[in-house]
Amino acid sequence: MWQIYLKELLELVRDRKTLFFIIALPLLIFPVIFAVMGVVVANVAMDEQQKVLKYTLINADKAPKFSQTLFYHRDFTQIDLSLNTDQEIKQAIQNGQIDVVIKVNQSHEQNIANNQKDNWQIYFNGASQLNSVKSKVDKVFLQYSNTLRQQKLAELSLSEQQYERLTTPISLEVINTADQRENVGEQVGGLLPYLLIVLCLTGAMYPAIDLGAGEKERGTLETLLLTPISRISIVLGKYLTIMTTGIITALIAVFSLSLWSFIIGEFANIDVVREVFASFTASDLLLILLMLVPVSGIFAGLLLSISIYARSFKEAQNYMGPVSMLGFFPIMVAMLPGIKLDWLWSLVPISNVALAIKEILKGTIDYTMLIYILMSSTVFAILSIIFCVYWFKKESVLFR
Amino acid sequence: MISVVQVSKSFTLSKEAKKQFLHESHDERQQSNHFQALKKVSFSCDRGQVLGLLGPNGAGKTTTLRILASALKPDSGEIIVDGINVIENARVAKEKIGFLSTKTGLYSRLTAKENIEYFAKLHGMSGQQIAQYSEPLYQQLGIGSYLHRRVDTLSSGMTQKISIARAVIHQPEIIVLDEPTTGLDIMATEVILDFIQRYKAQGKAVIFSTHHLDEVAMLADKIAIINQGSSCFDGDIRQLQEQTQCHDLRAAFMQMLASTENH
Numbered sequence: 001m002w003q004i005y006l007k008e009l010l011e012l013v014r015d016r017k018t019l020f021f022i023i024a025l026p027l028l029i030f031p032v033i034f035a036v037m038g039v040v041v042a043n044v045a046m047d048e049q050q051k052v053l054k055y056t057l058i059n060a061d062k063a064p065k066f067s068q069t070l071f072y073h074r075d076f077t078q079i080d081l082s083l084n085t086d087q088e089i090k091q092a093i094q095n096g097q098i099d100v101v102i103k104v105n106q107s108h109e110q111n112i113a114n115n116q117k118d119n120w121q122i123y124f125n126g127a128s129q130l131n132s133v134k135s136k137v138d139k140v141f142l143q144y145s146n147t148l149r150q151q152k153l154a155e156l157s158l159s160e161q162q163y164e165r166l167t168t169p170i171s172l173e174v175i176n177t178a179d180q181r182e183n184v185g186e187q188v189g190g191l192l193p194y195l196l197i198v199l200c201l202t203g204a205m206y207p208a209i210d211l212g213a214g215e216k217e218r219g220t221l222e223t224l225l226l227t228p229i230s231r232i233s234i235v236l237g238k239y240l241t242i243m244t245t246g247i248i249t250a251l252i253a254v255f256s257l258s259l260w261s262f263i264i265g266e267f268a269n270i271d272v273v274r275e276v277f278a279s280f281t282a283s284d285l286l287l288i289l290l291m292l293v294p295v296s297g298i299f300a301g302l303l304l305s306i307s308i309y310a311r312s313f314k315e316a317q318n319y320m321g322p323v324s325m326l327g328f329f330p331i332m333v334a335m336l337p338g339i340k341l342d343w344l345w346s347l348v349p350i351s352n353v354a355l356a357i358k359e360i361l362k363g364t365i366d367y368t369m370l371i372y373i374l375m376s377s378t379v380f381a382i383l384s385i386i387f388c389v390y391w392f393k394k395e396s397v398l399f400r
Numbered sequence: 401m402i403s404v405v406q407v408s409k410s411f412t413l414s415k416e417a418k419k420q421f422l423h424e425s426h427d428e429r430q431q432s433n434h435f436q437a438l439k440k441v442s443f444s445c446d447r448g449q450v451l452g453l454l455g456p457n458g459a460g461k462t463t464t465l466r467i468l469a470s471a472l473k474p475d476s477g478e479i480i481v482d483g484i485n486v487i488e489n490a491r492v493a494k495e496k497i498g499f500l501s502t503k504t505g506l507y508s509r510l511t512a513k514e515n516i517e518y519f520a521k522l523h524g525m526s527g528q529q530i531a532q533y534s535e536p537l538y539q540q541l542g543i544g545s546y547l548h549r550r551v552d553t554l555s556s557g558m559t560q561k562i563s564i565a566r567a568v569i570h571q572p573e574i575i576v577l578d579e580p581t582t583g584l585d586i587m588a589t590e591v592i593l594d595f596i597q598r599y600k601a602q603g604k605a606v607i608f609s610t611h612h613l614d615e616v617a618m619l620a621d622k623i624a625i626i627n628q629g630s631s632c633f634d635g636d637i638r639q640l641q642e643q644t645q646c647h648d649l650r651a652a653f654m655q656m657l658a659s660t661e662n663h
Binding site for chain 2: 003004007010011014015218219220222223224225226227228229230395396399400
């Protein structure tokens with residue numbers, strides 16, 4: 001078994017594709033992706049902030065002060081269009097002729113004079129997540145609305161403080177008992193286990209295809225079967241190799257995560273990241289790694305079984321898509337709101353580890369649960385090995 | 401030394417294979433869900449003999465050799481190698497047999513030497529034994545100059561020689577070669593044919609399948625012919641010529657196939 005294990009590792013180390021999936025992907029690609037995403041989003045947001053909005057104000061004569069403020073504001077440029085119906089307004093926005101239309105109520109001045117609440121409409125395309133139209137209009141609109149309110153309060157001989165006491169008789173002060181780490185753990189606790197577990201899967205996937213279907217296709221599996229080595233030893237040798245690659249990928253991913261968190265915290269001077277990073281201990285990282293060991297074991301068994309079944313490298317790759325979905329599903333379930341780690345969830349493979357990593361990140365892990373998780377995951381990993389050995393002994397699978 | 405006695409083997413057909421057979425093949429060996437690859441195949445080969453296994457494509461030669469090398473289990477029949485039942489004692493039998501399939505069976509990312517030594521270790525050989533047996537083998541095959549090159553950088557002839565070294569490093573009593581010269585140039589073919597003769601001279605048994613009748617005429621002491629999964633001849637060349645009344649080996653072979661198909 002160890003001969004096979006060492007040979008498989010040597011072969012994988014000499015394979016560029018494997019090295020890419022095991023080392024380069026977790027170490028470099030993810031931080032690069034995040035950095036690129038950060039730069040792109042920041043640029044888009046900056047462009048959006050600097051953008052001068054083309055507007056049309058309907059019934060401008062009914063609110064001359066507002067019209068004047070908007071006209072001289074640097075964020076806006078007026079476009080004179082005759083827009084009479086909602087359809088025409090929508091069409092103009094869709095065509096890009098204008099970005100925003102503000103429709104002042106025809107009876108605005110009368111309503112204000114009669115102390116009636118007035119109602120205006122604002123039209124814009126709010127599909128983009130980074131849309132700043134509403135916030136820009138609000139700046140001008142709220143300023144105008146405050147001026148009107150102050151006039152009315154003066155007419156009623158009321159101060160701002162009196163007005164506030166009337167509108168808000170009781171205030172509710174929120175005191176969050178969760179510490180910084182728990183808050184951040186809750187926020188990133190969904191994403192991080194997802195990334196780590198998916199990396200375990202991708203790290204093990206290519207070697208699994210190579211060691212099963214790849215060997216079948218190249219004819220080396222037949223040669224291996226003709227040696228006096230038992231099939232259990234062959235399966236265990238291959239299984240351990242795939243599991244090792246999964247663990248190494250996870251190890252590099254955790255290392256990469258720590259390194260990049262440190263770099264961002266220290267050099268980009270982001271206090272939140274620095275504080276959260278400082279609150280993690282080496283034992284937290286070790287616990288996360290420990291959790292990923294049985295996950296790699298389950299993936300190794302699953303992937304090797306499929307790979308052995310496939311007739312060729314290409315066929316194995318085709319099977320890996322649906323298998324990945326099988327791997328993602330338990331992680332997605334664990335990310336659902338309201339799902340908490342309890343004894344029942346501690347028995348569900350992969351979901352249990354995703355939930356445990358989240359609790360470790362928050363600093364609220366129950367160590368008894370870790371024992372349940374390790375035990376149940378180990379049972380599933382052993383079952384996957386037993387299935388692999390059974391599969392490997394079937395002629396109809398090996399010589400399809 | 402080797403007796404293949406009444407060996408039969410059938411395979412369960414996959415859905416795709418069934419469809420393919422339905423549309424393309426009219427092979428009588430196909431049943432509803434099974435394909436009868438071998439039907440009571442028998443032949444024998446003694447020490448110091450070379451047996452040429454002949455038959456058209458799809459006759460069952462590779463299946464026979466795979467069963468002989470204990471990669472596959474037969475449904476019935478038995479194979480005795482040096483008094484050992486291959487089916488019951490596969491592990492012991494594997495020590496006595498060296499097998500070379502149609503694919504070279506080498507790991508492309510390992511060097512030639514690493515490949516040979518890996519299989520030697522899987523056969524339980526110590527470092528000392530490997531050193532003792534490998535040097536003469538490297539010289540005999542003329543592979544010493546490229547032992548440290550990765551297999552994926554070698555030519556097909558070089559690869560085939562390394563593959564032979566891999567198959568016999570554990571000093572088997574019998575070597576089984578499945579179409580060993582297919583796709584090789586004349587020089588590489590010569591080395592392999594020479595190797596078979598040397599192996600025979602050492603008093604060991606060689607069984608090889610081929611489509612090259614000139615190689616059979618040159619090397620084989622015995623011939624076994626399989627057609628449509630059944631044995632149709634087991635004997636020496638003279639017996640084949642007498643039985644078919646043909647002096648030319650090619651004509652005798654064709655005559656033998658035709659006579660079994662008529663039956």
